[in-house]
Amino acid sequence: MTPVIEVRNLSFQYEDGTQALQDVNFTLNPGETVALFGANGSGKTTFVLQLNGILQGQGSVTICGMPLSKDTLQQIRAKIGMVFQDADEQLFMPTVLEDVAFGPLNQDFTQQDAVARAKRALAQAGMCNALEKAPYHLSAGEKRRVALAGVLAMEPEILVLDEPTTFLDPPAQRNLVKLLKSLPQAKLIVTHNTRFASALASRAVFFEKGRLVADGTVEEIVQRYDWAYSPLEETDLRYSAQRRF
Amino acid sequence: MHHVLLDQWSQQASPLHARDPRAKIIALGVFLVVLATTRPDAVLTIGLYAALLLAGILIAGLPVGGLLFRAAAILPFSLTFGVISWVAGDRLRAIGLVEKSYLSTVAVLLTVGTTALPALLSGLEALGTPRLLVLVAQFLYRYLFVISEQAQHTRLAAACRHGKSRNHGRVRFRAAAGALAMLFARSYFRAEGIHRAMMARGFAGGFKPLKPLRFRAADGLFTLALSGLLILVRIP
Numbered sequence: 256m257t258p259v260i261e262v263r264n265l266s267f268q269y270e271d272g273t274q275a276l277q278d279v280n281f282t283l284n285p286g287e288t289v290a291l292f293g294a295n296g297s298g299k300t301t302f303v304l305q306l307n308g309i310l311q312g313q314g315s316v317t318i319c320g321m322p323l324s325k326d327t328l329q330q331i332r333a334k335i336g337m338v339f340q341d342a343d344e345q346l347f348m349p350t351v352l353e354d355v356a357f358g359p360l361n362q363d364f365t366q367q368d369a370v371a372r373a374k375r376a377l378a379q380a381g382m383c384n385a386l387e388k389a390p391y392h393l394s395a396g397e398k399r400r401v402a403l404a405g406v407l408a409m410e411p412e413i414l415v416l417d418e419p420t421t422f423l424d425p426p427a428q429r430n431l432v433k434l435l436k437s438l439p440q441a442k443l444i445v446t447h448n449t450r451f452a453s454a455l456a457s458r459a460v461f462f463e464k465g466r467l468v469a470d471g472t473v474e475e476i477v478q479r480y481d482w483a484y485s486p487l488e489e490t491d492l493r494y495s496a497q498r499r500f
Numbered sequence: 501m502h503h504v505l506l507d508q509w510s511q512q513a514s515p516l517h518a519r520d521p522r523a524k525i526i527a528l529g530v531f532l533v534v535l536a537t538t539r540p541d542a543v544l545t546i547g548l549y550a551a552l553l554l555a556g557i558l559i560a561g562l563p564v565g566g567l568l569f570r571a572a573a574i575l576p577f578s579l580t581f582g583v584i585s586w587v588a589g590d591r592l593r594a595i596g597l598v599e600k601s602y603l604s605t606v607a608v609l610l611t612v613g614t615t616a617l618p619a620l621l622s623g624l625e626a627l628g629t630p631r632l633l634v635l636v637a638q639f640l641y642r643y644l645f646v647i648s649e650q651a652q653h654t655r656l657a658a659a660c661r662h663g664k665s666r667n668h669g670r671v672r673f674r675a676a677a678g679a680l681a682m683l684f685a686r687s688y689f690r691a692e693g694i695h696r697a698m699m700a701r702g703f704a705g706g707f708k709p710l711k712p713l714r715f716r717a718a719d720g721l722f723t724l725a726l727s728g729l730l731i732l733v734r735i736p
Contacts, residue, residue: 329702345697353710357698406701
């Protein structure tokens, strides 16, 4: 089986000298869902931004068999749909329909096809009653759904979700789990929410100081790195302070 | 948020909203030229232009008070130069600066308030505006909103933490000065986030409108009639 994402020896340094990624190797298979765990600043978001060439480091990134390069950038961005942590950053058009059609129009679909794709994606995300609404009038959960629809309209083969449960209340989180479970794409989910990850992912990887240090089942990783939420005690706080990077 | 008002206005339906953006841009260009070349003491001509703008606002169904109030944002700048001209003894120029800049701003707001941004930019591009300028305009528009949004968050956060000390005014001024620097830094990072999100969805340097531009006979008639009227009013 050819992996949909194959990353080999990827390293990345920001302009200020911060080594954000160091020799990362990773694969994602078709239909698979993988959770990305790690402390704040451990390199998770930097890693996912490498996958569609928004940031470019040293090493190789291959998406759906295409090596990431200047020539394949637009094709790769159509294959890999990225839902960002802050939905407000993703919704910038005056109406929901225009926002969701933004991607297909950039893929050079005709206006008619772009609208059809947008409507289909909004129906998938359960937001087809919001076509003419302004995105800033939606609730946090609805914004997340529209942001996801904006990506689904491009019919990607891979979904990358960066902290998808941020700003969502528990019912909205449950709805998001249901929605994501119904989607056939391979998924890569950056999250601190282990319950959310357990509900969706069979596999998890752990980032530490820019390195991918563990790969296993969600339960194994959560247990090994003590990554589940528990009542805070003074010792926990001290421990977590020591572990911050 | 207040900054989205123009977007809301541009989504309404009216005979002016229905016009092709190119028709409105051409009419706006004609208006700006005839206004700029009108003598400031031509009260009747200036009055007729103001009346035409008012009629436009009413036909578009935009709030008259709201639009005129927002256009007043230009006054601090034009009044400054107006006062300088007045003090220098050129009273006619002073009056002209203020009235023309204000009416021009009303006309621009009326055009932007009746045309969705992607359509407006497509119209500009179709009329031969260099692509780079169109790009700058679209990002400027988007990022001005980012700054305004951040400013509102910062103001709210500051208001929540303001007490009533004896040096209240000074403390607030110092806090505002610090907040300004933070505001631009935060806006920069937010703008970067938006740009990343746009690139992730295949943005390659141009907004493509959802509805194709169509210059119909009614648009041609609108352009000719309005431009003709504006020139006719200017002639005497």
